[in-house]
Amino acid sequence: MMSRVLVFLLAAALVFGAVTGRMGQVSQATISGAREAVRLLLSIGGSLCLWSGLMEVMDRSGLSRTVARLLRPLIRFLFREDANDAEARAALSQNMSANLLGLGSAATPAGLRAAARLHTLARQQGRGDDSVFLLIVLNTASLQLLPTTVAAVRASYGARAPYDILPAVWLASAVSVAVGVLAARLMKRWCR
């Protein structure tokens, strides 16, 4: 999958570079691109590490569990009877709270645990995997409260207030999650 995307990008660069006569710049980009990658990692790395540290403090102090508990009504609304299963509920709330805090690396293991449990529940009750699909759609839509990585990129290019995009991110995320859930609900009916 990624290999195809990569080959496509490089082939396009080669063809367009030849057509527009900018092969010199394309050649130079192999060096400047690699340098930019280091620069990007340096500009997001500090912030990423800092929030990983704060997340660890939240885990140890029980604050993560409190956040997860606050999400219970939402999980009940989205996952209906599956929310009664303690194991599924715990994994779902962990997955969602990690997503909210913008920690994708912590969200995926919990999400996979939740998906496995929902899959088992669906099997036991002879249902389709609709709850699993809903979980997948929620994870592709990413409801993020604190987009620290993007804020760090903005800060590194001298943004006046790197976090001033927050309300706009919240609005766009919330609408995207709502559209994703709605689309999943509607398509579930069409797919029968």
Place this chain on the structure above:
Amino acid sequence: MTDYLVPALMTGILLYGLARGVDLYDAMVCGIRGGLSTCAQIFPAILVMLTAVTMLRASGAVDLLAHFLAPLSEPLGIPGPCLPLALLRPFSGSGALSVGSAVIAEAGPDSTAGRVAAVMLGSSETSFYTIAVYSAFLGLKNTRYALPAALCADLAAFLMSGLAVRLLMG
């Protein structure tokens, strides 16, 4: 308002930890070490994608694409330079981050294009990758409507990014 949010949140997290008797220093150091390994994990992908994307931008292909798509996207409030970002986003997270940071660098972080790019990055995910991970983990052969529903959510995020920047940031 947003200036207060992050420092207040940070202080709140630490004070709560202190009140609960957490060894703050040890927890921070341990978490940051985890953050470092995350950096190490994402760096190879960022390097590969950023090099490819930088080459593509240097060839003029991205500008051409943005130029042709601009009449379609600009009425929707999405600046031309943000379109390649929207096209790459569902496939590659590090590729989108690369294009996004290039847009932010070129247009400026406080320009409309720079802001829309940032909001797009903050409000969407790498749908194809996420679906691949979950379906591979469960051994699902058919993800049925998961992909179209996820792409609907992405499209909504992109359209809303333009609108939200216009509405909330003038």
